[in-house]
Amino acid sequence: MKIFKLPDLGEGLQEAEIVKWHVGVGDEIKADQVMVSVETAKAIIDIPAPYAGKIVKLYGKPGEIAHTGAPLAAFEGEGADKDTGTVVGEIEVGEKVIAEAPPAPPPTAAGIKAMPAVRALARKLNIDLAMVTPTGADGLTTAGDVQRAAKILAEVGPQERLRGVRRAMAQNMMLANAEVASAAIMDDADIDAWPQGVNVMLRLIRGLVAGCRAEPSLNAWYDGAKMGRWVLKKIDLGVAVDTPDGLLVPVLRNV
Template sequence: MNVFKLPDLGEGLQEAEIVEWHVKAGDEVAADQPLVSVETAKAIVDIPSPQAGRIAKLYGNKGDIVHLGAALVSFEGEGGAADTGTVVGRVETSENVVREAAPPSFASPTGARVGSVAVKATPAVRALARKLDIDLTMVMPTGPDGVVTSNDIERTAKVLAELGPPEPLRGVRRAMAQNMAQAQSEVAAATVIDDADIDAWAPGADISIRLIRALVAGCRAEPGLNSWFDGRTARRRVLAKIDVGIAVDLPDGLFVPVLRDVAHRDAADLRAGLDRMRADVKARKIPPEEMRGNTITLSNFGMIAGKYAAPIVVPPTVAILGAGRVHHAVVACDGKPAVHAVLPLSLTFDHRVVTGGEAARFLAAVMEDLESAG
């Protein structure tokens, strides 16, 4: 048999969940005919057949998580577990198809384990936790010096039994958990907040476009915030082009598609790009290459609710600007109180590589741009 394995679906994507099979064992297929739809952390992708032939076996069922290089389909006829027909790139041989629940800690894209929590417990208590299938990191310890007791395990098991079976994280939410765990593990995050007085704006001003323009002004004032940092080698790359990751909230989870080269695009082009990008994300048809490579991030969470936040910086970027809910507030105007429209801002930065002064100057430049009339 000739075995076709899960190909490389893009940089950093190590696994995919089977969404739907388009063929079954015994089917005759043509080259490039869709075999299976899989969901990655980036999008839903149709994987085509690498060859014409008869399907001998399908590896995995709907909902299974398949790792890079694991067998997907075997074809009748001579051949081995070679990489013939790999869609993009070459992968290593593996025959494992795994159904996984979300683990208590995750592997970063570099392979390091992040998000792990040290737990104090005796061997007998750990054995009881294994018997009852209890994750020790979820247990609130009541023993001396933070030691988990058998009563703690039994209490947690009772609560979880009442809640019902857990929902394993899949696709986008699984990737979000991995990325956030990595960020919390690696980044020395600090946040500065302030308000921009936007009362001079014309009615109907495009908040998203003004925020992107202001972010560009901040990067010009402090280029170091538009950079990538490799914590393993302590090397920083200050980037000339500004590619903004735009946080998009969907029921499936958080997506961060990238709006490219924003400093050299006019407002109409940026708006068209934003609309197209959001439509592609909602349809889950955005290309994987449009979901990576951002140099800085923008989160306009105020469109939903909230004034201030401490947004998460995801490596290798070093800064994220959050915009809160526009509201009216009493401000001092020529020594007298006045009611103006105010836009709250929260800038989180990686303090390993960005100083507090650089962050403050960046935010000041953002505010100056936002407070202008147009």
């Protein structure tokens, strides 16, 4: 038996969401037959089978995230050793599987202080106690806390799962918020002398570049762990663009 792993899909993409399986356990498939569709931060990609054989196991369900190098499917049969098809990205295949690691145990709520009746109420209302702010003595979660959380969730409606571009946008914004020393400057500028029909965005980009050259500390990497910075000579400028699929930031290199 051989294990087919999620190939490197390029452009630094380290994960993909499983959108749809086109095969099932027990299916006899041919090399290059579309096996699964996955969605990255860039697009939906159809991944073909690397060789012919029989599917004995599928790893992951639609909606789950698969990381590069993680198992996708297990094959058996002569084709798994002979027929090699075309694969998106760089393929990584494991040899025979002797034993599989047991699944990780589900997280417990052992660290949450709540009476059995309160836990039962949370299960009834489908409330995750880890998301509830306790107001009782010594951090005890009360029935009122659970009911208040249920009311808030009822008002905001069901959670919308982020996929593809929007998920990548949210992850990058959270990372930037944690690692980038943010600053904002607001001022007015007289642009009456600008000729009519001039592209304002291009002039703003030139102004930002001129500002970074005049004050190099604006174009620096900050290292919070070592409490230092790297002042860069090359200027890469990101421009936020609002699109129907979310906020995208194309980067102009070496402007």
